[in-house]
Amino acid sequence: MKTTSRKAEIIAEASQLFKEKGYSAVTVRDIAQAMGIKAASLYNHIESKQEILSVLILDLAKAFTTGMERIQKLKNSPLQKIEKLIELHIDITVNQSEALAALNNDWMHMSEGDVLDFVAMRETYEENFRNIIKDGIALGQIQPRHPEVILFSILSTLRTLYLWYQKRGKLDVNVLKRDMVAVLLRGIV
Amino acid sequence: MKTTSRKAEIIAEASQLFKEKGYSAVTVRDIAQAMGIKAASLYNHIESKQEILSVLILDLAKAFTTGMERIQKLKNSPLQKIEKLIELHIDITVNQSEALAALNNDWMHMSEGDVLDFVAMRETYEENFRNIIKDGIALGQIQPRHPEVILFSILSTLRTLYLWYQKRGKLDVNVLKRDMVAVLLRGIV
DNA sequence: AAATCAAACTAACAAACGTTAGTTTTGTAT
DNA sequence: ATACAAAACTAACGTTTGTTAGTTTGATTT
Numbered sequence A, B: 001m002k003t004t005s006r007k008a009e010i011i012a013e014a015s016q017l018f019k020e021k022g023y024s025a026v027t028v029r030d031i032a033q034a035m036g037i038k039a040a041s042l043y044n045h046i047e048s049k050q051e052i053l054s055v056l057i058l059d060l061a062k063a064f065t066t067g068m069e070r071i072q073k074l075k076n077s078p079l080q081k082i083e084k085l086i087e088l089h090i091d092i093t094v095n096q097s098e099a100l101a102a103l104n105n106d107w108m109h110m111s112e113g114d115v116l117d118f119v120a121m122r123e124t125y126e127e128n129f130r131n132i133i134k135d136g137i138a139l140g141q142i143q144p145r146h147p148e149v150i151l152f153s154i155l156s157t158l159r160t161l162y163l164w165y166q167k168r169g170k171l172d173v174n175v176l177k178r179d180m181v182a183v184l185l186r187g188i189v
Numbered sequence C: 001a002a003a004t005c006a007a008a009c010t011a012a013c014a015a016a017c018g019t020t021a022g023t024t025t026t027g028t029a030t
Numbered sequence D: 001a002t003a004c005a006a007a008a009c010t011a012a013c014g015t016t017t018g019t020t021a022g023t024t025t026g027a028t029t030t
Helices: A006-021 A028-035 A039-044 A049-073 A078-105 A112-138 A147-159 A173-186 B006-021 B028-035 B039-044 B049-073 B078-105 B112-138 B147-159 B173-186
Strands: none
Touching (some): A006 A028, A006 A049, A028 A039, A078 A112, A078 A173, A112 A147, A147 A173, A147 B147, A147 B173, A173 B147, B006 B028, B006 B078, B028 B039, B028 B049, B049 B112, B078 B112, B078 B147, B078 B173, B147 B173
């Protein structure tokens, strides 16, 4: 009863190394050693080192896109949608912090075509997020500040959450969601 | 009348490349080409590729430490000190965005000793920031939420500001400061 | 017992890496 | 003109890189 394919194991092991040292500083021999095999053996399962990176990043990008599409369809207010988006990021962070590191730091090392796909998905995601913020401002639910500053402030916090979660003793996810929503939406004063 | 040393020019050029591709993906031949010289010629001015990275990161870390020490001595309230810290980060971002990228992403590629120095400086900085937040909570100036969540939320936004500043048409610095202070301290609702 | 198949292995490759040694060029001061 | 120092050059080095080719191992199926 094999539950995970060998390829998936390799990708999981590689993602941890990528998170620690970055894609370019990790060699295929590092990955092989972490698996307890020789470097050449990896190529029975993967096409290239770059393929590992692309699988990691593009799968995760799709998860964000899917989540955004689901939330957009809800009959909620803009503010409630932003709460859902914060929860989406936290859920993904908790389950995929290694892939998140690669997505944040190493996307430019994918093949040219994959980079184009990724950047397009990213821009669409940000555009959708920005529109929800603008809707909230139009409805008077959100303060009339530059939407770009609001978007950036929320997204940068959520995107680097993976660096803190785990270092600080893996806080309870529900407590984290509640506190993050409070701080990001209502400030600290 | 030489105004900048050749070494400083190399470090400036390298920092731009590091920002785009990361330290490990940039070769000394890349740096040399950007300077219009051969790779070996670099070594008339620098000791190693790693030295460039360490100069970039440790100089910047010292700027943060110095700024923190100056602000701590002020006779201001905790909230006013946090405002000053936000302004400190923005000033540094505007003037040194390339070095900030290296500090955020490539500090682990310095020599072992330099990494230890850097991590110690970083922890001290965060500890001082956290204490200011705690003072604000004790005084009732800041809402009684987990200080760690507040610290993380503010710092992660400020640390990744370099990714947005410039992409979004180089906003006016004073406008940026005002908006960032408003969003980070008073939220968006 | 024979055949199959996934997954490991050894050996080697050409290219790219950071760095060194020694030499030549270039501009400035004597 | 000569001397000097800064800064470039050519040539090469030993390693490490990602990857390929062909072979062996070990378990499962026929």
